[in-house]
Amino acid sequence: MISAKRNIFSIFKILLIIGFGYFFWLMLKITLEYIPFNPNVSFLMIKQTEVQDRPEYLYFFYTHVYTSIFVLFSGFLAILRKDFGFKNFHKNTGKIYIFLILILAAPSGIYIGFFANGGFFSKISFVILGSLWWLTTYKAYQSAKQKRFKEHKQWMWRSFALTLSALTLRIWKVIIVYLFHPNPMDVYQIIAWLGWIPNILLIEYLITKKHI
Template sequence: MLSVRKNIPKTLKILFILGFGYFFWLMLKITWEYVPLKTDVSFLMIKQTEVTSRPEYLYFFYTHVYTSIFVLLTGFLAILRKGLGIKDLHKNIGKIYIFLILFLAAPSGIYMGIFANGGICSKISFVILGCLWWFSTLKAYQLARQKKFRDHQQWMWRSFALTISAITLRMWKVIIVYLFHPDPMDVYQIIAWLGWIPNILFIEYLIARKLL
């Protein structure tokens, strides 16, 4: 599951580790803003309509935010399992990763996608993202149960590519705002798609080249 093949250059691995560590720290800072359960900070400041008119929205929001940070971490640790030398690490954290996505992070993300900013264009993208995230993770789990580990590994890479959309979405937002200064709603419509489509295309390229 999610093993890094030897034919991927070592430099790329190091850059991946350093890059992920930095952006995970940033995501952790964002998550910490909602501890304790605050409703008037960061992203929730522009979601007050949902906060006040849909009591269930906060439950889905906090579920998504709090579980997604652990999904990021467990997915990353699964990649590094060989270097950590802990017996059965991959299998155990893989179970946590799959459980969190299938039962908590993806379903709550799909619900939030229905109320995404940026109009119908953004809503469609985030709902598709959530559904693909859920399906790719389920498919990986099924293949592991069938002991088809090569196929399992590739589907887990697809799942993780969608997982890190939480990071790449914010990267694209910074780049687009810095370069073009568009209207905020236009930004949402753009990053809603850019956050995950390049990720999955890159993984498909690596799979096609037999690098994963």
């Protein structure tokens, strides 16, 4: 029985790593579209008002895009800890993850959230997301510093659930567009909330059930 559970867990670990690797690669391809600097490619093509009227917008945008890919990777290594054989890297990768979010990724994300597509409700969602991302990461840092490691683990999971919104909102976008073919701006309003709320609710459920 114990052997069967271990085998199931091993399979789950492998599938998780493969799944994350695939979606991480997709995110990396999106990031590489913005190298070298070019304000006339991909997403920025529909943000020309901000690009032309707000010189600082591109700085915040590129900061968010370039740091987020490292946040995803370092967060994945940090959150898996010793269960996945990354015990020796946990502390250092965790520091990178926390530093990038608190200083660069979250503040820049909050700024560009004020100019999100989809109108007022989309903007509110992305600003809340960025603020919660910063707050949960700070709580993870604070609890680790105070050696409250159980709380630290839970706050890291909350933070990483919000980090994963970069992936999940794109997955939801594909599903919604494929099934319902809504107006593009309606899609933004939906995925702005759907991209992160189910993530954080799932993590809270797992924490409540003491699975984390």
